[in-house]
Amino acid sequence: xxxxxxxxxxxxxxxxxxxxxxxxxxxxxxxxxxxxxxxxxxxxxxxxxxxxxxxxxxxxxxxxxxxxxxxxxxxxxxxxxxxxxxxxxxxxxxxxxxxxxxxxxxxxxxxxxxxxxxxxxxxxxxxxxxxxxxxxxxxxxxxxxxxxxxxxxxxxxxxxxxxxxxxxxxxxxxxxxxxxxxxxxxxxxxxxxxxxxxxxxxxxxxxxxxxxxxxxxxxxxxxxxxxxxxxxxxxxxxxxxxxxxxxxxxxxxxxxxxxxxxxxxxxxxxxxxxxxxxxxxxxxxxxxxxxxxxxxxxxxxxxxxxxxxxxxxxxxxxxxxxxxxxxxxxxxxxxxxxxxxxxxxxxxxxxxxxxxxxxxxxxxxxxxxxxxxxxxxxxxxxxxxxxxxxxxxxxxxx
Ligand code: ADP
Ligand code: MG
Numbered sequence: 001x002x003x004x005x006x007x008x009x010x011x012x013x014x015x016x017x018x019x020x021x022x023x024x025x026x027x028x029x030x031x032x033x034x035x036x037x038x039x040x041x042x043x044x045x046x047x048x049x050x051x052x053x054x055x056x057x058x059x060x061x062x063x064x065x066x067x068x069x070x071x072x073x074x075x076x077x078x079x080x081x082x083x084x085x086x087x088x089x090x091x092x093x094x095x096x097x098x099x100x101x102x103x104x105x106x107x108x109x110x111x112x113x114x115x116x117x118x119x120x121x122x123x124x125x126x127x128x129x130x131x132x133x134x135x136x137x138x139x140x141x142x143x144x145x146x147x148x149x150x151x152x153x154x155x156x157x158x159x160x161x162x163x164x165x166x167x168x169x170x171x172x173x174x175x176x177x178x179x180x181x182x183x184x185x186x187x188x189x190x191x192x193x194x195x196x197x198x199x200x201x202x203x204x205x206x207x208x209x210x211x212x213x214x215x216x217x218x219x220x221x222x223x224x225x226x227x228x229x230x231x232x233x234x235x236x237x238x239x240x241x242x243x244x245x246x247x248x249x250x251x252x253x254x255x256x257x258x259x260x261x262x263x264x265x266x267x268x269x270x271x272x273x274x275x276x277x278x279x280x281x282x283x284x285x286x287x288x289x290x291x292x293x294x295x296x297x298x299x300x301x302x303x304x305x306x307x308x309x310x311x312x313x314x315x316x317x318x319x320x321x322x323x324x325x326x327x328x329x330x331x332x333x334x335x336x337x338x339x340x341x342x343x344x345x346x347x348x349x350x351x352x353x354x355x356x357x358x359x360x361x362x363x364x365x366x367x368x369x370x371x372x373x374x375x376x377x378x379x380x381x382x383x384x385x386x387x388x389x390x391x392x393x394x395x396x397x398x
Contacts, residue, residue: 002187003179003388007170007395009046009146015054016112020142021046021172022159022390024149024374025061025080032074037083039151042374044088046148046172047115051090056110058141059084060098060159061149062122072123081117092117098124099137107141121159128157135162148172151375153390154382164393171394174374179391181371182318182350182382190315190348191217196307196338198223199321199355202246207384208320209253218263218310222299222323222334226267226287229254235288238272239295265310269300271324271331278328298324299334307334308341317342320353320383326363336363343368352379 023043028035050057064075078094085092093116097103103118110116118141121127126134135158139145145167147153152160153175163169171179185193195212197205202225213219221229227240232250257264267287272294273280284300285291299307311317319342323334339360342349349369351360354376360366373379382388 003183003391003394004187005396006179006391007397008176009049009170009172011397012144012168012170014050014144017055017144018058018107018110018142019050019055019144019146020058020060020138020163020167021050021146022149022152022163023059023061024151024174025059025077026063026151027080029064029074029079032079034079034083037087039374040080040084041087042174043148044084046146046174047084048088049173050146051113051115054112055144056112057115058107058110059115059117060121060138062127062152062159063120066120066122072120075120075122077117077120084115084117088115090115095119099134099141103141121157127159128155130156130158130162132162132165134158136166139163139166142167145169146172147390147394148174149390150175150178150373150378152378153178153375153388154378154386156389160390161393169394171391175391177371178373178375178379178382181348182352182373182379185316185318185348185350186215186383186385189215192314193316194218194220194311194314194318194347196220196222196311196317196319197321198225198323199353200224200241202228202243202250205321206246206249207386208380211383211385212318213253213256213260213262216262218265218314219257220265220307220310222267222303222307222338223321224296225321226299227296229266230288233266233288236290237288237296238285238290238292240270240272240290241295263310265306267299267303268306269302270296271298271300271334272296273331278330282330297328298331304334304337307338311338311341311345311347314345314347317345317347317349318383319349319351320356320380322356322359326359332359332363335359339363339365339368352383
């Protein structure tokens with residue numbers, strides 16, 4: 001799926017217009033206090049551009065999973081509006097209304113350069129159902145729609161896609177970055193193009209593998225996924241995590257990679273543990289020789305070297321899924337080694353996937369990567385080549 005031709009906020013005239021922006025303000029909260037305001041900080045560039053160019057800016061988002069009245073209280077966007085105001089150093093209005101009279105009155109009174117946050121769109125069940133009446137009511141607050149919430153771009157909801165039926169629709173800077181970097185790499189990668197896939201399950205990544213196998217020069221498999229492939233090659237995997245029902249599929253993938261003549265790298269050695277426990281005993285095995293009672297939790301040193309070497313001269317690296325249980329220090333070495341190799345290469349480096357992004361940040365490599373995708377599920381679906389309704393709905397450049 002290629003969205004390189006989508007209009008952005010820079011392609012339209014926003015002066016004097018009311019602009020409805022779908023943000024990703026789905027921030028973590030503890031007792032009403034924002035514990036990480038990264039998503040708010042990241043949203044500012046788009047909002048600032050609109051304010052600077054004379055738009056009256058109406059912001060909407062979802063936050064958490066509000067169900068009943070009690071959970072709604074914990075999912076209000078009021079603290080987000082307050083924090084945004086602090087971060088931007090300007091007044092940010094807030095209304096507890098969404099599509100009612102108060103929201104309309106406040107939106108109507110909003111002047112150029114002013115900002116209004118409306119309440120959590122998921123307070124209406126019509127939001128996730130992409131109800132056309134609800135979408136129309138949201139759209140009636142504004143003259144232009146901007147989607148900048150990449151994290152929900154894989155969902156066709158009223159505020160992420162439905163509104164675009166009623167307004168001119170363009171993307172903000174966050175979605176634009178995903179389109180140009182991730183979309184650009186998938187459409188026309190600088191070669192050699194290396195994909196590194198890891199994480200917990202083959203079944204989670206099948207879509208990504210089948211999409212990327214047609215595009216890459218090298219496919220690297222690490223993480224727990226590697227043991228299903230090892231089994232497919234007749235190896236002994238001990239008590240490692242495997243998906244027995246995916247062994248045939250793993251064989252098919254191995255055959256396809258061979259037929260295509262792409263480089264397909266699997267681990268040469270494995271750091272195994274005698275329990276799924278951060279303090280378990282550790283033993284190193286050659287791939288395919290893991291004894292019973294031991295489970296592979298990270299790639300071994302020879303594999304680190306093999307994978308690092310494959311990355312060294314890459315033009316583009318797409319990475320999804322840690323090489324081992326990187327949440328635990330003793331099983332993070334493989335993930336660190338690969339991150340370091342990417343950081344030291346000149347490749348365009350793109351990280352997709354929630355746990356992968358978290359691992360890269362925690363291990364301190366975030367600023368060394370070209371792009372860390374901001375949406376977990378959305379970036380996976382992008383890598384799978386699936387349509388993202390929140391981007392597909394936006395207007396194309398003339
Ligand atoms: P992402 O969210 O980036 O798509 P995944 O959710 O697929 O990544 O995978 C991340 C999870 O995979 C982590 O919780 C990690 O502990 C787990 N994992 C990686 N390697 C192994 C392994 N060898 N055994 C068990 N779990 C693993
Ligand atoms: Mg995950």
